[in-house]
Amino acid sequence: MKRFSQLLVTLILKTSRNDKISVLSEYFKYTPDPDRGYALGALTGTLSNPGIKPSLLRTLVAERIDQELFNLSYDYVGDLAETVSLIWPDTAPYKEKLPSIAEFISKMEGTPKAKLSALISSFLDNANSNERWAMIKFATGGLRVGVSARLAKTALAAYSGCLLEDIEKVWHGLTPPYIGLFEWLDGKTGIPKIQHTRTFHPMMLANPLNIEQDFDRLDPNDFQAEWKWDGIRVQAVFDESNKQLYSRTGDDISRAFPDIVGELNGKAVLDGELLVGENFKALPFNQLQQRLNRKSPTKMHLKNYPAFIRVYDMLFYNEDDIRDLPLKIRRQKLEDWMKQVKNSRLDISEILDFDSWSRLAELRTEKADTLGHEGVLIKDLQSKYSPGRPKGPWFKWKRDPKFLDGVMMYAQRGHGRRSSFYSDYTFGIWRGNELVPIGKAYSGFTDEELVMLDKWVRGNTLNRFGPVREVRKELVVELAFDSAHASSRHKSGIALRFPRINRIRWDKPAQEADTTETITSIM
Amino acid sequence: MQWINHELYIAPIDAYIDPIKPVDKAIITHGHADHARPGHQKVLASRQTIDIMKIRYGEKSATSFQSMEFGKPLRINDVTITLHPAGHILGSAQISIEYRGQRVVVTGDYKTIPDSSAQAFEIIKCDLFVTEATFGLPIFQHPSPHNEINNLLKSISGQPNRTHLIGVYSLGKAQRVISLLREAGYDHPIFIHGALEKLCDYYSSEGINLGLLRKALAQDKETMKGAVVMAPPSALRDRWSRRLMDPIICQASGWMTIKQRAKRSGVELPLIISDHADWNELTSTIDSTEADTIWVTHGREDALVHWCKLNRKNAEPLRLQGRDEELEI
Numbered sequence: 001m002k003r004f005s006q007l008l009v010t011l012i013l014k015t016s017r018n019d020k021i022s023v024l025s026e027y028f029k030y031t032p033d034p035d036r037g038y039a040l041g042a043l044t045g046t047l048s049n050p051g052i053k054p055s056l057l058r059t060l061v062a063e064r065i066d067q068e069l070f071n072l073s074y075d076y077v078g079d080l081a082e083t084v085s086l087i088w089p090d091t092a093p094y095k096e097k098l099p100s101i102a103e104f105i106s107k108m109e110g111t112p113k114a115k116l117s118a119l120i121s122s123f124l125d126n127a128n129s130n131e132r133w134a135m136i137k138f139a140t141g142g143l144r145v146g147v148s149a150r151l152a153k154t155a156l157a158a159y160s161g162c163l164l165e166d167i168e169k170v171w172h173g174l175t176p177p178y179i180g181l182f183e184w185l186d187g188k189t190g191i192p193k194i195q196h197t198r199t200f201h202p203m204m205l206a207n208p209l210n211i212e213q214d215f216d217r218l219d220p221n222d223f224q225a226e227w228k229w230d231g232i233r234v235q236a237v238f239d240e241s242n243k244q245l246y247s248r249t250g251d252d253i254s255r256a257f258p259d260i261v262g263e264l265n266g267k268a269v270l271d272g273e274l275l276v277g278e279n280f281k282a283l284p285f286n287q288l289q290q291r292l293n294r295k296s297p298t299k300m301h302l303k304n305y306p307a308f309i310r311v312y313d314m315l316f317y318n319e320d321d322i323r324d325l326p327l328k329i330r331r332q333k334l335e336d337w338m339k340q341v342k343n344s345r346l347d348i349s350e351i352l353d354f355d356s357w358s359r360l361a362e363l364r365t366e367k368a369d370t371l372g373h374e375g376v377l378i379k380d381l382q383s384k385y386s387p388g389r390p391k392g393p394w395f396k397w398k399r400d401p402k403f404l405d406g407v408m409m410y411a412q413r414g415h416g417r418r419s420s421f422y423s424d425y426t427f428g429i430w431r432g433n434e435l436v437p438i439g440k441a442y443s444g445f446t447d448e449e450l451v452m453l454d455k456w457v458r459g460n461t462l463n464r465f466g467p468v469r470e471v472r473k474e475l476v477v478e479l480a481f482d483s484a485h486a487s488s489r490h491k492s493g494i495a496l497r498f499p500r501i502n503r504i505r506w507d508k509p510a511q512e513a514d515t516t517e518t519i520t521s522i523m
Numbered sequence: 524m525q526w527i528n529h530e531l532y533i534a535p536i537d538a539y540i541d542p543i544k545p546v547d548k549a550i551i552t553h554g555h556a557d558h559a560r561p562g563h564q565k566v567l568a569s570r571q572t573i574d575i576m577k578i579r580y581g582e583k584s585a586t587s588f589q590s591m592e593f594g595k596p597l598r599i600n601d602v603t604i605t606l607h608p609a610g611h612i613l614g615s616a617q618i619s620i621e622y623r624g625q626r627v628v629v630t631g632d633y634k635t636i637p638d639s640s641a642q643a644f645e646i647i648k649c650d651l652f653v654t655e656a657t658f659g660l661p662i663f664q665h666p667s668p669h670n671e672i673n674n675l676l677k678s679i680s681g682q683p684n685r686t687h688l689i690g691v692y693s694l695g696k697a698q699r700v701i702s703l704l705r706e707a708g709y710d711h712p713i714f715i716h717g718a719l720e721k722l723c724d725y726y727s728s729e730g731i732n733l734g735l736l737r738k739a740l741a742q743d744k745e746t747m748k749g750a751v752v753m754a755p756p757s758a759l760r761d762r763w764s765r766r767l768m769d770p771i772i773c774q775a776s777g778w779m780t781i782k783q784r785a786k787r788s789g790v791e792l793p794l795i796i797s798d799h800a801d802w803n804e805l806t807s808t809i810d811s812t813e814a815d816t817i818w819v820t821h822g823r824e825d826a827l828v829h830w831c832k833l834n835r836k837n838a839e840p841l842r843l844q845g846r847d848e849e850l851e852i
Contacts, residue, residue: 012782013791065661066833072826073662077781086662086780129664133782146786420784 001098001127003031004039005134012145020147024155028182037177038101040156042138044149047176052120052139057084060121064089075467078413078420081140084124085132092125099123101138102177108139144415150388160185168387172250173199197239197267200246201315201323202387204271206377206394214395215357224327224381225352225360227373228396229310230285230482230497231275232292236260236309236346239267245274255296257307259345266341269316270334271385272349276305280347284372284485286495308345311338312377315385323385330385352376360397368399374482374497375399401480402522403502404514407435408475411457412468414442421450422457422469427479427499429492430515435473436492438519444480444500453504476508477501484523494519524651524816527627529841531653533620536602538567540618540629550604552631553615554579554694557821567591569606571614571729575694578721593642609633610644611798612695613726619647628812629653634797635804636668640702640731641695652814653841656822657799658777665777665801671794672703675751675773678792683749686767687792690756690774693719695798697753698726700775701733703796704751714739714747716754716763744768760789777801806830 007027014020024043028036041047061070061084070087077083099107104123111119120139124132137143153171157164162185173194174181180192233248243264245254254261257274275282276291283305291297291305314334315323322330331351338348354360364376375398383393406427414423424442428435445453456475463470480502487495494516527533531540538548545562552558552568554575559568561584566573570590577584591597593616596605601623606616611632618629628649635644658665679687691697697719704713712735715723720738727733739752748768758764759772774790777797785793800808805827809817817838819827824840831838 009782012786013793015789015791066829068829069661069826072823072829073660076660076823077662077783079783082782083662086664090664420781420787 001101001104001131001135001138003027004035004101004138005127005131007039008134008137008143008145009130011147014146017151020151021155021158024147024152025159028156028185029159033179033182034177035101037179037182038105040152040178041176042141042143043145043147043152045141046149047141052116052136054080054140056117056120057136057140060084060117060124061087071466075413076420079415081133081136084136085129088124088129088132090128095126098127098131104135104138156181156185160187166191168202170194172201196321197237197269197316197319198242198244200235200237200244200250200252201269202250203233203235203248204313204385204387204394205248205389206379206396207389207391209378209395209397211397218357220354220356220360222381223378224331225354225363226312226349226377226379227352227367227371228375228377228398229273229275229282229349230372230374231273231282231288231310234272234274234309235315236264236268236270236272238264238269256291256294258297259302260307260309263343263345265343266337267316267318268314268337270309270311270346271313271315272309272311272346274307274309276307278306280308280310282310282372284483285497286485286487286489308347310347310349312349313385326382326384327379328381364397364399372483373399399482401482401498401502402484404429404438404479404481404519405476405505405508405512406438406479407473407510407513408457408471408477409435409437409473410468410470411453418450421454423450423454425453425477425501427477428473429513429519431492435510436516437490438492438494439479439481439490439496439499441477441479441499441501444502445504449504474510476505476510476513478503478505484519486523492516492519494523524625524627526622527620527651529818529839531629531841533602533622535622536599541631549585550618551576552609552618552629553612555612555632555692558631561585565589567597567604569593569614569616572616574725575614575722578725579694607645607647608642610635610638610641613641613698613729613731615641617645617647619649625650627651627653628814630655632657632799633808634800635808636665638699638798639706640699640726641798646808646811649812649814651816651818652809652812653818653820654805654809654827655799656805656819656824656827658797658801659805659819659823659827661802661826663777663780663801664803665780665797666795668699668703668796669707671775671796672700672707675704675792675794676707676709678771678773679749679751682771684769686747686750686752686770688752688754688759688764688767688770688772689794690759690772690776690790691719691753693755694722696775696796698723698731698733699798700753700794700796701736702731705732705734709751710734711750712737714742714750714752716740716752716758718755718758719753739766742766756788809836810834 010023065087073087074083153167156167170192183189184191235246237244243261245257245261247253276288277283287305291301314330317333378395380393406429408425409428410426411422412424414421426437426440428437457471460472461469479499481496481499483497485495489495526535538550539546540550541552541558542549547564549563550567551572554572559576561580564586566585567589573588573590591606593606593608596603603621605619609615609617609631620627626649628647632655633644691700701713714737716739723733723736771791773792773794775794775796779785779793779795817831817836818841820841828838828840
């Protein structure tokens with residue numbers, strides 16, 4: 001844990017990507033198994049931990065520090081792990097050696113719930129504040145030290161000389177503490193063998209289209225276009241006995257969608273958009289959200305919001321890896337496979353008919369509201385299926401945003417880099433003389449604007465509810481959003497899709513913000 | 524206490540302590556810009572605070588200056604004023620005011636741990652204690668400055684091809700960090716930004732050992748490779764720093780306790796070296812003064828006021844205007 005805490009402290013303060021890679025490489029090279037593998041799991045989010053709940057930490061602190069002093073400190077720091085690690089009284093007369101990561105995990109797992117508090121307290125007593133911070137981060141998950149899974153894997157490639165591409169190919173078939181992976185990286189064995197039809201494969205993502213630059217140089221005949229559906233991107237991985245559904249980040253979401261998983265026939269790895277609706281007619285995203293919010297669905301959910309997959313692409317045809325074949329061929333194979341194998345919850349994505357970019361532009365706006373898609377995807381017919389977001393082969397061209405003027409009602413502190421800023425805002429619109437919340441937004445502004453917004457929130461606070469401040473209903477912000485839907489989530493009865501701050505209207509009086517009637521009329 | 528109010532105005536002698544607007548009579552605790560301002564008629568302060576005000580604002584920055592020695596009382600009408608060292612920067616003073624058998628102590632900014640670049644803090648027993656609260660939250664428990672200087676020295680020897688650029692406030696912090704480095708045996712020349720020169724010269728003339736200092740402006744990249752360069756925080760990411768060899772950005776400040784804060788300011792090597800009392804110093808000082816009423820000024824007043832109440836002391840926040848925490852880097 002000592003080394004690990006030094007690693008995290010160094011990582012969080014390094015800004016250069018190369019520096020981070022070199023610090024990580026050193027760590028992986030010189031840290032013994034299984035600690036380096038657990039650290040890798042923590043950094044990449046693959047390590048599931050017995051887990052300290054934030055509430056347990058709060059209880060432990062409450063036994064040591066006055067509640068009000070803790071709350072004021074937490075409000076100031078904004079991050080629970082950091083607050084606890086700094087405020088924890090340094091009272092131990094002498095310190096015992098800190099456990100290794102492996103010892104930490106095994107002690108946590110081997111301790112009955114009733115004795116967990118005492119164990120955690122003794123760990124924290126024996127540590128300095130940086131070590132406390134690292135242990136809490138490790139045990140609560142979500143390190144937020146500015147290292148993506150991709151960066152961690154890049155560091156693995158850097159220290160070992162193995163190819164990043166090869167690491168990516170086997171990555172999802174392996175688990176912490178990654179003993180086999182490190183044996184290969186250290187040059188002691190060959191690349192680990194994994195079962196491809198039972199593993200998640202990193203997805204290929206599209207880049208936003210730059211209309212001015214891209215259309216001039218691209219020939220429409222080289223591309224295929226499809227609707228970009230507003231659901232969640234999924235990968236279905238299945239054979240006769242094993243059927244799994246993964247989210248874009250590789251999380252197994254099979255249990256939440258038994259209606260799809262139970263109906264998968266054949267053997268393949270497919271890429272598509274998960275949607276809800278009868279007869280492959282997609283309902284708006286907020287209806288899908290009813291299903292996303294639960295780990296397993298009720299009968300009512302299965303009946304009202306049946307799920308299906310609009311299939312975009314095929315990665316494995318039976319057991320054959322077809323990712324390196326051109327999209328044109330993969331699409332042909334997908335169509336053949338769909339004809340041969342009966343699948344009641346799979347629907348192949350429609351190929352749009354267009355001969356010029358201007359025709360595609362028309363299609364994109366024509367059907368946006370009737371079909372409820374969020375734009376179009378444009379894919380090079382010759383493209384391989386390459387994991388990540390390679391520049392060039394695939395583009396997304398989203399529908400144009402809509403706008404409304406909302407009034408800031410509440411503000412909450414952000415996390416990570418923004419942890420001492422009020423950066424998450426709730427906005428409202430007028431219903432008669434009353435402002436009613438319509439949604440939250442926490443992006444779309446510059447760092448300078450964030451400083452100004454934060455200052456405004458602090459200077460215009462009416463009330464505090466824990467981490468939330470109620471502010472004077474005076475600041476108008478123009479929100480951009482993709483679409484609006486009826487929803488019981490907010491008091492306004494309206495939910496916005498992808499709301500973000502388009503500009504801050506320091507000049508506009510709150511009375512001139514939008515009303516529920518105007519927004520309902522564009523739904 | 525009827526004769527001193529929340530603006531730190533002392534009625535019987537018609538004087539303010541650290542006023543933010545020009546006044547007729549001002550008593551100044553120390554030379555930082557949020558306490559010492561130009562434009563007063565009469566200024567009463569320690570000799571060094573007056574010197575510093577003249578260096579920063581000019582000889583005529585007040586109509587008249589009257590200097591006081593530490594520990595030597597001055598009687599005006601029925602009021603007795605005494606300055607006692609506050610340990611914050613060179614010349615920084617706590618102001619003790621006695622009137623009709625009651626004593627008020629106004630700390631200005633202070634710290635209680637030893638610092639060879641400032642006179643050592645003294646505890647003065649009083650009835651009303653007016654304390655700062657810059658680091659008035661229990662999360663602020665500053666480590667020993669020697670520990671931080673060791674981290675810096677380790678980083679310097681570990682990365683001899685890079686320049687360590689340390690962000691320091693030009694008055695007090697700069698000279699403290701330099702003197703800590705000298706105490707730790709670092710005897711290479713230290714390069715300083717132009718904004719630090721006059722005050723470093725002044726500290727040296729007052730007998731503080733800063734060793735060999737050189738202007739950073741006149742050097743080329745190669746000379747400052749592996750060296751320590753000091754500049755005000757505003758210059759860290761300015762064009763000014765482009766002349767340095769692959770700099771490691773360091774900042775010496777109590778705020779560096781909070782990692783996310785260090786990260787946000789782009790600081791790679793935070794040095795938790797503070798010229799303000801941390802939580803433990805604040806609370807133990809309040810106890811030691813035996814004051815039964817505590818006024819808490821600039822900083823995180825709420826937590827310290829709450830602590831006082833938990834410990835059965837009367838306490839009020841002052842919320843003085845114009846004290847800018849970000850200045851106190």
